[in-house]
Amino acid sequence: MTFTQEIQRRRTFAIISHPDAGKTTLTEKLLLYGGAVQLAGSVTARKNQRATTSDWMELEKKRGISISSTVLQFDYDGYRLNLLDTPGHKDFSEDTYRVLTAVDAVVMVIDSAKGIEPQTRKLFEVCRQRGVPIFTFMNKCDRPMKEPLALLDELERVLGIGAFPVNWPIGNGADFQGVYDRQTKTMHTFERVVGGKYRAPVIVGGLHDPEVRGNLSEADFAKTVEELEMLEHAGEIFDDAAVLAGKSTPVFFGSGVNNFGVQLLLDGFLKHSPAPKPRVMAGIEIAPENPAFSGFIFKIQANMDPKHRDRIAFIRVCSGKFDRDMTVHHSRSEKKVRLSSSHKLFGNERETVDEAYPGDVIGLVGHDSFGIGDTLTTDPKILYKEIPRFTPEAFSYLHNPNTGKYKQFRQGLDQLLQEGVIQALYLRNSSLKTPLLAAVGPLQFEVVQFRLESEYGAESRLEAAPWSVVRWLPTDIKEADLDALSLPTGARVAYDIGKNPVILFQNEWSANYFGETNKNTPLSALPVQTARE
Numbered sequence: 157m158t159f160t161q162e163i164q165r166r167r168t169f170a171i172i173s174h175p176d177a178g179k180t181t182l183t184e185k186l187l188l189y190g191g192a193v194q195l196a197g198s199v200t201a202r203k204n205q206r207a208t209t210s211d212w213m214e215l216e217k218k219r220g221i222s223i224s225s226t227v228l229q230f231d232y233d234g235y236r237l238n239l240l241d242t243p244g245h246k247d248f249s250e251d252t253y254r255v256l257t258a259v260d261a262v263v264m265v266i267d268s269a270k271g272i273e274p275q276t277r278k279l280f281e282v283c284r285q286r287g288v289p290i291f292t293f294m295n296k297c298d299r300p301m302k303e304p305l306a307l308l309d310e311l312e313r314v315l316g317i318g319a320f321p322v323n324w325p326i327g328n329g330a331d332f333q334g335v336y337d338r339q340t341k342t343m344h345t346f347e348r349v350v351g352g353k354y355r356a357p358v359i360v361g362g363l364h365d366p367e368v369r370g371n372l373s374e375a376d377f378a379k380t381v382e383e384l385e386m387l388e389h390a391g392e393i394f395d396d397a398a399v400l401a402g403k404s405t406p407v408f409f410g411s412g413v414n415n416f417g418v419q420l421l422l423d424g425f426l427k428h429s430p431a432p433k434p435r436v437m438a439g440i441e442i443a444p445e446n447p448a449f450s451g452f453i454f455k456i457q458a459n460m461d462p463k464h465r466d467r468i469a470f471i472r473v474c475s476g477k478f479d480r481d482m483t484v485h486h487s488r489s490e491k492k493v494r495l496s497s498s499h500k501l502f503g504n505e506r507e508t509v510d511e512a513y514p515g516d517v518i519g520l521v522g523h524d525s526f527g528i529g530d531t532l533t534t535d536p537k538i539l540y541k542e543i544p545r546f547t548p549e550a551f552s553y554l555h556n557p558n559t560g561k562y563k564q565f566r567q568g569l570d571q572l573l574q575e576g577v578i579q580a581l582y583l584r585n586s587s588l589k590t591p592l593l594a595a596v597g598p599l600q601f602e603v604v605q606f607r608l609e610s611e612y613g614a615e616s617r618l619e620a621a622p623w624s625v626v627r628w629l630p631t632d633i634k635e636a637d638l639d640a641l642s643l644p645t646g647a648r649v650a651y652d653i654g655k656n657p658v659i660l661f662q663n664e665w666s667a668n669y670f671g672e673t674n675k676n677t678p679l680s681a682l683p684v685q686t687a688r689e
């Protein structure tokens with residue numbers, strides 16, 4: 157296969173939505189239909205059931221929610237898929253937003269009973285800004301759902317995007333029979349299989365075949381047929397250009413847990429989604445075909461494999477070919493590094509990979525100097541600035557109650573800090589050595605506690621901290637100037653891990669008041685970036 161063919165067959169996409177819409181379930185079913193697993197696991201794994209491939213973390217299995225994004229690479233129908241399952245909860249959204257920088261398309265999952273929920277809307281906004289093509293899966297049609305026309309209307313009204321139904325649900329809730337594919341004018345009637353572990357048997361036929369009607373009343377069936385006629389009458393056609401521009405979304409209906417409509421989604425997605433596109437860097441386009449290898453790190457994860465206890469840096473390849481053992485320029489250290497330990501990833505399983513192409517996400521092990529946002533390239537002129545940064549809004553002290561285990565506590569915390577979803581701050585003029593953790597949302601602290609215990613054997617105790625706002629001070633501010641600051645009640649000066657001074661405020665009002673009354677001391681919601689960052 158030629159270099160260009162390798163690029164053209166890559167599909168790199170994320171599954172996104174509000175919590176609980178069914179992303180992980182759908183991911184598992186895409187793996188089942190894509191032939192990457194033989195038997196689908198379930199999110200709420202009971203004793204003798206296997207858990208999903210993407211929710212592999214101990215706490216995820218326990219809680220039945222996704223905490224961290226997962227990469228799954230597999231081949232299907234000539235394509236190489238890099239699929240990323242993301243967490244929906246807003247406290248974990250920093251991870252999700254980073255993933256969005258690494259993909260070329262998304263599948264947006266909607267709970268058909270609930271319609272568009274707040275977190276879906278936020279994620280959609282980010283996709284729109286980035287011009288990422290969006291495919292929509294209307295999930296949970298096996299539960300009493302909103303009218304399909306109302307769901308389409310919601311997409312257009314709430315998100316302001318064109319919606320093109322590729323297929324249409326027949327029946328709803330207990331009567332959900334399957335979907336009618338408007339492209340091929342065929343009806344796909346499914347049978348439910350216990351636990352949804354295997355592919356659902358399907359009969360493909362005409363809309364008016366007798367088995368299609370199932371338990372559906374004459375009136376309900378007639379209504380559906382009328383809806384379909386209406387859609388036909390509207391005469392809209394699948395507009396590939398609008399989809400690729402992120403202006404219109406193809407809509408698929410189904411039920412992930414029952415395997416209804418999963419095959420149609422997978423095939424429809426692959427047919428219409430884009431291969432890797434050029435990346436823009438400082439106004440210059442870097443095409444995937446560019447012979448220079450380049451990519452950026454969008455995620456770091458420690459201890460994926462309890463046997464290895466190492467950390468993996470996830471890199472999205474943007475241009476050129478990756479060869480194991482190649483030497484590249486690392487943007488942060490401005491040094492040359494040899495990439496010898498490279499892996500393809502499938503949940504928490506990894507396998508050495510010798511080559512990779514634009515679109516691929518691979519894991520690099522053994523480079524402590526790698527950080528989120530770093531560029532790796534054979535052409536040092538290439539520097540990506542893709543990773544968005546977020547201002548922490550939750551603060552809490554983390555105590556080590558067991559002084560005998562200080563080493564485990566400290567080592568664990570340091571490694572978790574490197575993943576970049578929590579930060580540690582230290583109060584100025586304080587003898588207190590307890591780290592003050594800062595994160596986008598408080599659930600992150602629970603994750604830290606759980607992981608410290610399960611991955612490092614270190615107990616910890618959280619103590620609420622009285623602040624809710626952090627602002628960075630100018631980096632060149634002098635110690636004497638810090639002493640002279642007149643802070644509002646309850647505010648404190650602290651340092652981040654890079655020794656940059658910050659002010660912690662009790663609330664937004666207090667931060668704004670300080671800003672108004674100290675015009676000579678500009679504050680920023682994010683650390684001031686160094687030139688190379």
Ligand SMILES: Nc1nc2c(ncn2[C@@H]2O[C@H](COP(=O)(O)OP(=O)(O)OP(=O)(O)O)[C@@H](O)[C@H]2O)c(=O)[nH]1
Nearest residue numbers: 175176177178179180181221222244296411412413
């Ligand atoms: N009835 C019904 N339930 C479903 C369907 N798909 C998923 N579920 C259930 O919805 C719940 C949430 O599913 P997940 O796949 O974990 O949802 P998620 O979007 O990955 O959630 P987060 O990652 O935590 O944001 C689970 O109990 C699933 O079994 C479906 O098609 N029908």
Ligand SMILES: [Mg+2]
Nearest residue numbers: 179180221222
């Ligand atoms: Mg999930």
